[in-house]
Amino acid sequence: MMTVRGLSVAQRGRYFIFFCLFSVVLLALSFRGASIAMAAGPEAHIKGEFGPLHNWPIIPIAMMLMPDGRVFAYGTNPSGVQGAKMYFAIWDPSMGTGIDAFDVLPNTTETDIFCAGQAHIPGTGEALIIGGDGRVNNIRNYAVNDVNIFDPSTDTLVRQTQSMAFKRWYATAVTLPNGEHIVLGGRNDRLFKGSKTAPATEATYSSTPEVRATDGNWRTLTSATSDYAYGALGASSWFYPRAWVNPQGDLFILAHNGNMYNLNTSGDGVLSKYTNKIQASKASLSSVMFAPGKILTIRKDRKAIVVDLNNPVKPIVSGAGFLAKDRLYGTATVLANGHVWVNGGSSTGNDLAGAALDTELWNPVTNTWKATASAATARLYHSASLLLPDGTVITGGGGAAGPLTQLNGEIYYPPYLFKTDGSGELAPRPDINDAPATPISWDQQFSIEASESIARVTLVRVGAATHAFNQETRFFDLPFLAEGNIVTVQSPASPNLAPPGHYLLFVWNASGVPSTARFIQIG
Structure with missing residues (x-):
């Protein structure tokens, strides 16, 4: 059965009862998943195909692919309730989707990594986890300045002695060309702007970036503080700021309100704003780098835009068509062939009224969108999607909070995995x-x-x-x-x-x- 390590006898007993109830169903689904993938519908080579819904031991709010092929996931407890102070999970895709493929592991760091920032550490392949959720007077959603590292060789999460200068909740971490990490954005205090319990003057955001060196030491970019680029203003720009290293080696920041910035991370940092801007978006709409220096970003009213960073003077902006529907809280995933697959989301927010089960695929060569396979269930706020080594995509989670507590996932098989004769059979693959x-x-x-x-x-x-x-x-x-x-x-x-x-x-x-x-x- 699924491994639950580091837990008490009573906790193990509860897990044993819970997973025994589902074991027969899960085993049946795992075998059925293989048959569906082998004999999908006649349009599988055009639209792809979903495997069966399978259970997860937590809601995978955050997922990272580790260099050993497993997926490190965290976000909730095993009941799907907000909080990752006690648990995280590991999924081994090579073992399928049955209960044996999952481990639930104890988080002994005293950090609740719910809605933390994350990035890979070059060389070691470890996961850098920055910030997370804090409690004050037993009220959630404050912030912490904790720094943790997950080591896949030992399956341990370890609190680091060097913390950040600023507390951060919903921050972004980006790997820099020299192997360092820049951290930007995030909320510092629960009494955020617009709160009914506090005036806007009490709002605090972590509007100064900081850099973690490869030796674990931190420095703050004191000259690059900005409320607009990654702070309180700019349409919630503190909320997981959209940032990438550009071909010039600086950090490109695409604010949710459409403004664009360049951040030179040397010294104390230099932030500059580009003269051009694009249509506004929302923090719940996805953006992804699909080619060297090129970003596909989904904006309001279904509009997609390509931002090309290869021009050293300013970004070049071009249209990328329109999605079939708004997808708030959906996720854009770059596939193994460079196409971008967008799944989940809802036109009405974190609710089921406008939820999209169908998915869409963008071809960067033709600059066109097409409809692809439909999922079994909604993927809304706190869902995630991740490309796997076999070219499939795991999509899972949603909830905490939400209309559905999604302790489950589905695997999407893209069109390139199927024979083109309409048989629905998987195509022979090179090795x-x-x-x-x-x-x-x-x-x-x-x-x-x-x-x-x-x-x-x-x-x-x-x-x-x-x-x-x-x-x-x-x-x-x-x-x-x-x-x-x-x-x-x-x-x-x-x-x-x-x-x-x-x-x-x-x-x-x-x-x-x-x-x-x-x-x-x-x-």
């Missing part, structure tokens, strides 16, 4: 027989060996998704030369384009079907 097991550098050639001739090589940075945002993921079409089944590949040119860390390497056959990815480390 990667050999790939670099040691770190590679930038602008470097390396060789991979496949089971057949290869027509394409793609690279996707491992993801870290929460609250409609995955700031870690990046996609690359890699140039290569093939001699039979041996492929010589060129890595991304610089850490500005591909920050150091772990990536999923896919090879594709002539039929447009990807391999299961190999993890490679850059930097």
Whole structure:
């Protein structure tokens, strides 16, 4: 059965009873999932297909893909109630979706990592977790300045001795080209602007960014304080600020109100505002980097926009069509082929009235959207989606609070996994027989060996998704030369384009079907 480690005898007993009740159902679903994937509908090669709904031991509000292929998730207790002070979970996709694939682990840090910020640590592949939820007089949703690290080699979450200068709740952490992390945004105090219990003058936000060095020490960017870019103003810009490293090595910030900023993180920091801006969005709408220096962002009224950061003077903005419906609290996920899949959300907010079960796929080559498969259940506030090494997407969670307490997930099988003859059968996949097991550098050639001739090589940075945002993921079409089944590949040119860390390497056959990815480390 599912492993529950570090818990008392009484707690183990409660888990045993709970999961025994579901064991027969879950086992049946896991076998049924394989049959559905093997014999999906006749449009599976066009729309993709969902596997069966399966249970999770917590609501996976936040999910991170670790370099061993497992998913680190956290957000609630096993009843789906807000709070991650006692528990977190690990899912091993290679074991399927039955109860044996999950571990519930004890959080002994005394930090409630509910709605914390997260990023991967280059080199070690550990998870950096910053901030989280705090209680004052037994009232939730204050903030903490705690820093924790999850180590997948020991499955432990460890509180760090060096804390941040500022308390942060709903903050963003971004991996920088030198392996450091910048942290920005987040709320400092529960008495936020607009609160019925306090005037706006009592609102406090963490409007000064800070940087964590690779040795764990912190420095504040005292010259880059801004309420508008990632603080109290600018349409809740403190709420998981949308930020990415740009091709020039600085941080690009896309505010929810449409303003755009450049942050140079050296020294005390230099923040500058671009003269152009785009249509306003909301904190509940998704944005994702789908190509080097290019961001697809979903704005109000179903409008999608591409922001190209490759121009060093200012971002170049272009239209990317319209989604079929508004998707507040939905998530955009870059797939293994560089297309962007958007699932979940609701046109009416965190409720079921406008909930979208159908999903949509954007093709960056044709700049067009198409309807894709429909899910079994709604994914609203506190849901997340994450690309897996086999090219599928796990989408799960929602609730705490919400109309549904979603202690469950579904796996989406994209169109590229199916035969194109309408049979609904999974297509034969190439295999990667050999790939670099040691770190590679930038602008470097390396060789991979496949089971057949290869027509394409793609690279996707491992993801870290929460609250409609995955700031870690990046996609690359890699140039290569093939001699039979041996492929010589060129890595991304610089850490500005591909920050150091772990990536999923896919090879594709002539039929447009990807391999299961190999993890490679850059930097």
